[in-house]
Each structure stands twice: as C-alpha cells, then as structure tokens.
Amino acid sequence: MxxxxxxxxxxxxxxxxxxxxxxxxxxxxxxxxxxxxxxxxxxxxxxxxxxxxxxxxxxxxxxxxxxxxxxxxxxxxxxxxxxxxxxxxxxxxxxxxxxxxxxxxxxxxxxxxxxxxxxxxxxxxxxxxxxxxxxxIKLPDEKKSPMEYLSVRYSIPQWILEQWSTMYDYDTVAKMAEGSIRNPETTVRVNLSNAELEQVKAALEEEGIVVKESSYLPNVLKISGYDSLSRIKAFKKGLIQVQDESSATVGHIADPHGDAFVLDMCSAPGGKALHAADIMRHKGGTGRVLARDVSDHKISLIEDNVERCGFTNIETEVFDGTMMDESLAGKTDLVICDVPCSGLGILARKNDIKYNVTKERIEELVPLQRAILKNAVSYVKPGGELIFSTCTITKEENEENRRWLLAEFSLEAVDFSDKLPEYFKTQAKDGHLQLLPGIYGTDGFYIAKFRRVK
Missing domain, CATH: 1.10.940.10 (NusB-like)
Structure with a gap:
C-alpha cells in the first residue's frame, strides 16, 4: 500500500x-x-x-x-x-x-x-x-489585519476580500470567505419529467448515498458519500443533473410555459437548458430549447447531458453570443443569458479561479457581457422575458449591467418574489437576486429577470 x-x-x-x-x-x-x-x-x-x-x-x-x-x-x-x-x-x-x-x-x-x-x-x-x-502556527492578527487574517485562514487573495468589504460588512465577508471553501456535498436537480422526487431520493439511498433536500427548491437534492457520479444509477438513467441550487434557481424563476421557445445563449454544460426543457416536458407541453455555445467542445458537453437525460426537445448549435443572429430577432419567448464572468461566486468548486482572476480581467469582461446581453434583448419577442445571470459577486458584472439593461433597452424588471422564500423577497420584488456563498448554502450567483415591453 x-x-x-x-x-x-x-x-x-x-x-x-x-x-x-x-x-x-x-x-x-x-x-x-x-x-x-x-x-x-x-x-x-x-x-x-x-x-x-x-x-x-x-x-x-x-x-x-x-x-x-x-x-x-x-x-x-x-x-x-x-x-x-x-x-x-x-x-x-x-x-x-x-x-x-x-x-x-x-x-x-x-x-x-x-x-x-x-x-x-x-x-x-x-x-x-x-x-x-x-x-x-499563528494566523495574522484578526483585529489588526482583518483582511490578511481572512486571506490566510480561507486561502483567498486579499484583494478579492477587500473588494467584498466595500460591499458588505466584516461578518458577511467572513461568512462568504468560509463559504468559499469546498463542500463535500454535490447538488443535483431531479428531472421531474423523468421521475418523481421521492422515487429518486429512495433510489439514491438504496445505493448508500447520503441525501438531503434543498432548503428552498422543490426538486433539488444534496448528495454525498459516493465514489463516482458516473456510477450512480439515477445519474446514468438521466434522473438527475448536477446543478447547484443557485443555478437551478434560474429555471425556477424563469418557469417557461409548456409551449415556449427558449434560447439558452451560453449554455454549456447545459444545466439551465435541461431545466427549462424539463419544466416544459413536465407541464406536458411541446416547447423547445435552442442551446448555444461558442465551441464544439462546449456543445459536446451539452449533448452528452441531453443524451443521458433522454430529452428530445433540446437542439444544440455552435454560435458565438457576441454575434447577432437576425433570424431569431424578436422570436423567443424566453432567453436565458448566463454570461461569461469572473466566477467569484464558485470558488468552493473551482479553486483555480481565485488564483487566476484579476481586477483587470473583470474590467475586460464587462464589454463582452454587454455585447452578449445586447443581442439577447433583440431575440426576445415583445412581452417575452430575459433572464440574465452570472456566478459572481462583483457589482460591475451584476447590478451595473442590470442598470445598463434597464436604461438602454425597452425592458421592465419582473417581480419573482412569489417563487422564493421570505428571506429572498425584498430583492426579488425588484426583479433581481444576489446569492452569496456562505449565507444561504449555495454558490454565489446573480439573477435578474426582465420583460420586453410591447
């Protein structure tokens, strides 16, 4: 040995x-x-x-x-x-x-x-x-150098913590830092058009897997105590899809009607597209999803998941979101636009990010995000809806992009507070939600919902 x-x-x-x-x-x-x-x-x-x-x-x-x-x-x-x-x-x-x-x-x-x-x-x-x-071993003095202390204790670059401290108080920043440490649980969403929640939960437990239910989403489970995801029967059968609660919240808020035409612009690995497709299938509708991303590799990731889940209402296509597709102008009922971002909300799952992201990179991302969002708006039919999301925490990439969208385009914010628990309602009434790592047991994530004015 x-x-x-x-x-x-x-x-x-x-x-x-x-x-x-x-x-x-x-x-x-x-x-x-x-x-x-x-x-x-x-x-x-x-x-x-x-x-x-x-x-x-x-x-x-x-x-x-x-x-x-x-x-x-x-x-x-x-x-x-x-x-x-x-x-x-x-x-x-x-x-x-x-x-x-x-x-x-x-x-x-x-x-x-x-x-x-x-x-x-x-x-x-x-x-x-x-x-x-x-x-x-002694850590830096928390009272004298609070950000250095958090940086060393939770292995997060100090500049990131200092940026967070301009938005939140110290206790919140400390919880966010702690929440950015790896959680041994994996979050999965149950494909309700393939199986019932209790059926899947029982099947997982039969394999000796520890299962907990989400605190606020009706079709999400947290699992642990397994060897390889690919060996789980429910996964192989397409009954579950790996997706954090924060990401699954997008589909929960979007809630497309059964016969909707949905465009997922930056789709890989396909969790949100699958969720939208699952919702429409579960409603007995004939709606379809067009899932796009920028490369063959990304599309192959989506197609692998679509095939495993057995969904036939998802089409895939390689397409650069910064390019305009005139054939889709004003044609979609719902556009899901999860733009490329700094990823500071998912440090617990992607350790590389915190060591590679820079302030300069964040600044460079905003024009890219707005180029994609501009096209996203054009695809929404009058009365249709747009979901804009990121897996980050920065104001430049989140709230400032939301304000820009409302100022530049014929959009109105959509209240989605009826779909969430009480502790989310204040933000959700204004049509947006910032989830923070370490606060709600989810990744850090930003979601904003808009309706195109007729």
Missing part, C-alpha cells in the same frame, strides 16, 4: 505542477486522472481527489505556513519543489489519517526520484519542522 500511495502522490504532484506552470484547469486535469484510475480502489481515488483539491484550496495558507519555516519564500522555489512542499504540508496539516512520517518520507523519495536529490535534505528538514511545530 505504501508503494501504491507513492504512485498516487506522484500523479497528484505532476498534475499540480501542470496547474502551476501550464495553467491546466484542475477540474479537467482531475477528471482525466480519475479516468485513468477508474478501476482503482475507491479509497485510492478519494485520496488523489482530496490531496489535489485540498492542496489547491489551501494554497495561500500552506504558503504562509511554509514561509514561516524557510528563509527562501515559496514564490522563489522551483515549481517542482514548491508543489511538492505544498502537497506534503497539506497531508500533515489537514489529513489526519496520513502519518506525518509517511508524508515526509514519500516527499523525500519523490524529490530524489525526480532528480532533486540535492534538495531532498531541504525538503526533509522543512517538512519535519512543520510537522513538529504545527500546533504553534
């Missing part, structure tokens, strides 16, 4: 290096890794997943700790050594089932195996020092 774990650690280490140097997306890298190990033991797959995701999630904290025990700061280390130290420190600080001595010994072996024998002594000494003194 020890030798096997060395191999597992090596696989994770090589992927961490690719993420660090080549900016490989961790979700795709992990998916490929688990595919190669699809026949491995459940605990081995879980070990690799936990080690990769945890090391990335806690990167700022790990660097903070390692820097306390090394005169050469982490950003100055060779990429291989930097990733090796982070990965090993994570095992010592967060994985109680891994003996400190084992984590240290395997790190030294990997350093030697990969041609860094000259640094194996440095690795050994630094890691053993962390292991000996891990109970003495």
């Amino acid at each position: 020890a030798e096997q774990q060395v191999n597992l650690r090596e696989e994770v280490l090589l992927l961490l290096i690719d993420i660090d140097r080549k900016k490989v997306m961790s979700s795709q890298g992990l998916s490929n890794l688990l595919l190669r190990y699809q026949f491995a033991k459940k605990q081995d797959r879980a070990f690799m997943t936990r080690l990769l995701e945890g090391t990335l999630e806690q990167q700022i904290y790990l660097d903070y700790v390692l820097n306390q025990f090394s005169s050469k700061k982490m950003e100055k280390q060779k990429p291989f050594i930097r990733c090796l130290l982070r990965m090993t420190a994570y095992q010592i600080l967060f994985m109680e089932q891994v003996p400190d001595s084992a984590a240290c010994n395997e790190a030294v072996k990997l350093a030697r195996k990969k041609g860094f024998s000259n640094l194996s002594g440095f690795v050994n000494g630094l890691i053993r020092n962390v292991a000996r003194k891990k109970d003495e």
